Amino acid sequence: DVKVTQSSRYLVKRTGEKVFLECVQDMDHENMFWYRQDPGLGLRLIYFSYDVKMKEKGDIPEGYSVSREKKERFSLILESASTNQTSMYLCASSPPRGKQYFGPGTRLTVT
Amino acid sequence: AQTVTQSQPEMSVQEAETVTLSCTYDTSESDYYLFWYKQPPSRQMILVIRQEAYKQQNATENRFSVNFQKAAKSFSLKISDSQLGDAAMYFCAYRSPLTGNQFYFGTGTSLTVIP
Numbered sequence A: 001d002v003k004v005t006q007s008s009r010y011l012v013k014r015t016g017e018k019v020f021l022e023c024v025q026d027m028d029h030e031n032m033f034w035y036r037q038d039p040g041l042g043l044r045l046i047y048f049s050y051d052v053k054m055k056e057k058g059d060i061p062e063g064y065s066v067s068r069e070k071k072e073r074f075s076l077i078l079e080s081a082s083t084n085q086t087s088m089y090l091c092a093s094s095p096p097r098g099k100q101y102f103g104p105g106t107r108l109t110v111t
Numbered sequence B: 001a002q003t004v005t006q007s008q009p010e011m012s013v014q015e016a017e018t019v020t021l022s023c024t025y026d027t028s029e030s031d032y033y034l035f036w037y038k039q040p041p042s043r044q045m046i047l048v049i050r051q052e053a054y055k056q057q058n059a060t061e062n063r064f065s066v067n068f069q070k071a072a073k074s075f076s077l078k079i080s081d082s083q084l085g086d087a088a089m090y091f092c093a094y095r096s097p098l099t100g101n102q103f104y105f106g107t108g109t110s111l112t113v114i115p
Helices: none
Strands: A004-006 A010-013 A019-025 A031-038 A042-051 A054-057 A065-070 A073-078 A087-094 A106-110 B003-005 B010-014 B019-021 B024-026 B033-039 B046-052 B064-069 B074-079 B088-095 B103-105 B109-114
Touching: A004 A087, A010 A019, A019 A031, A019 A087, A019 A106, A031 A073, A042 A065, A042 A073, A042 B103, A054 A065, A073 A087, B003 B088, B003 B103, B010 B019, B019 B109, B024 B074, B033 B064, B033 B074, B046 B064, B046 B074, B074 B088
Parallel strands: A010 A106, B010 B109
Antiparallel strands: A004 A019, A019 A073, A031 A042, A031 A087, A042 A054, A065 A073, A087 A106, B003 B024, B019 B074, B033 B046, B033 B088, B064 B074, B088 B103, B088 B109
16 A cells, blocks of 8 residues: 655644655655645645656745655755644655555644 | 636535536646545545546446546546545546646535435
């Protein structure tokens, strides 16, 4: 079974803090994705990566950065967390032409 | 960018009945993939069913089937014999082989199953 894990299920941070969200997949997938999920807005792509050290901006990259130093790991970084970044964050991975596999999500609250 | 539209924010169905969730999409491509994902409350998003656009036959997975109308750019999900465990948020998604790394999601339909 493909497994995508995320470092935290729930996270509470203060405004201005630097936040790291980690995602690891165990199926040697080339592609990895970070989404945020908000009620009524569905899933919005923040960044994706199609190879180690490669990244592409999604629809809403502002305020975020990513890192992919190893194939299995894709990190989302909030350089200076703000209250409008309170959301559910979903990581996913996929092979080049297959379906996506999702992690359990991280519910981030910024106070 | 492709757009995926789910016009029903909420739906409900009586247990054991059938329900259809709607999805339309906008594309100029002829070859692509379509997916329905299910996200139960507080649980992981999982794939329900997928359809390749070049296949004319509608995909079926047990109680789940799709009505794929390529010309109309419509991809509805039919759930037969609904069960309590079907209650979830359902997302329709589009994937293009040309921009093969990106998925485009609808805004979701919240399905309630009434006992």
